[in-house]
Amino acid sequence: MSKIAFLFPGQGAQYVGMGKQLAASSPKAAELFERAADILGYDLAELCFNGPAARLDSTVYSQPALFVTSIAALESMREENPDALLSCEGTAGLSLGEYTAMVFAGVMQFEDALKVVQIRGAAMQAAADAVPSGMVSVLGLDRDQVAAICAEARENDILEIANLLCPGNIVVSGSNDACERVPAVAEKAGAMKVMPLAVAGAFHTQIMQPAVEKLTAALADVPMSAPRILVVSNVDAVPHSDPEEIRQLLIQQVCSPVRWEDSMRFLLEAGFDEFYEIGAGRVLRGLMKRIDRKAQFNNISA
Numbered sequence: 001m002s003k004i005a006f007l008f009p010g011q012g013a014q015y016v017g018m019g020k021q022l023a024a025s026s027p028k029a030a031e032l033f034e035r036a037a038d039i040l041g042y043d044l045a046e047l048c049f050n051g052p053a054a055r056l057d058s059t060v061y062s063q064p065a066l067f068v069t070s071i072a073a074l075e076s077m078r079e080e081n082p083d084a085l086l087s088c089e090g091t092a093g094l095s096l097g098e099y100t101a102m103v104f105a106g107v108m109q110f111e112d113a114l115k116v117v118q119i120r121g122a123a124m125q126a127a128a129d130a131v132p133s134g135m136v137s138v139l140g141l142d143r144d145q146v147a148a149i150c151a152e153a154r155e156n157d158i159l160e161i162a163n164l165l166c167p168g169n170i171v172v173s174g175s176n177d178a179c180e181r182v183p184a185v186a187e188k189a190g191a192m193k194v195m196p197l198a199v200a201g202a203f204h205t206q207i208m209q210p211a212v213e214k215l216t217a218a219l220a221d222v223p224m225s226a227p228r229i230l231v232v233s234n235v236d237a238v239p240h241s242d243p244e245e246i247r248q249l250l251i252q253q254v255c256s257p258v259r260w261e262d263s264m265r266f267l268l269e270a271g272f273d274e275f276y277e278i279g280a281g282r283v284l285r286g287l288m289k290r291i292d293r294k295a296q297f298n299n300i301s302a
Helices: 020-025 027-040 044-050 059-080 082-087 097-104 110-130 143-154 176-188 206-220 243-253 260-269 283-291
Strands: 004-008 090-093 133-139 159-166 169-175 193-196 274-279 296-301
Touching (some): 004 097, 059 082, 059 110, 097 110, 097 243, 143 159, 159 176, 176 193, 206 243, 283 296
Parallel strands (some): 004 090
Antiparallel strands (some): 133 169, 133 193
């Protein structure tokens, strides 16, 4: 029998039209968008279904949008494939997606998590606005090589590894000047491809430190329970059961590298062999194929 894990996407997976089919086919999914509008103070369904893309792509809006859309996909799955949902024994989410994983695992309630996600998105956007910064994808090198690239290209600026996604796919983040030096240094080191990413700023680096205080305050009074299933943390790529430890890791996550490849390897080594990507896009499927091509993968699309 398969050992099932649910995976939830993060920022960058959003697209205009996501969630529209879910809301049309599932009354419970439609209700989630209505509840979200009451909490957020704006019509999230209208934004997700019809855009504009420029607004949806903003960190302030994309984080709540992706969170709610993934939860809506879960509700649809609850109606259409309840056996897989009941059989799921583990979960993980990429950056923002970790909050969806926490709700699914029973650590946080939907309303509480959405309020935190809204504050998190706004705080990260503000931190990005304060320091001109960005992210660059480096393909074809291992983490030691990319760390050496950061050391060379950093000079007196900030440049750090932000996402360890899969073999040969690592994202670095930092100030704009440092990011602009990355392509030449990476190509000299033998990188297959170097791509600046269309993001607001240097997520998962010390540039996000101003967001930590706001996120800490937002999480302080949120009730948290021990997860009912295994949840792998982005920060250290292992599961935790103590709610207070989980609270601190969610805070730490904002400025720490996302160890996605390590998280997936933990699940694989723990015997998980069937994965569901739940929400917008198919990014996580592509990453898993680079980590373990034999892993069975399903998509519950938004």
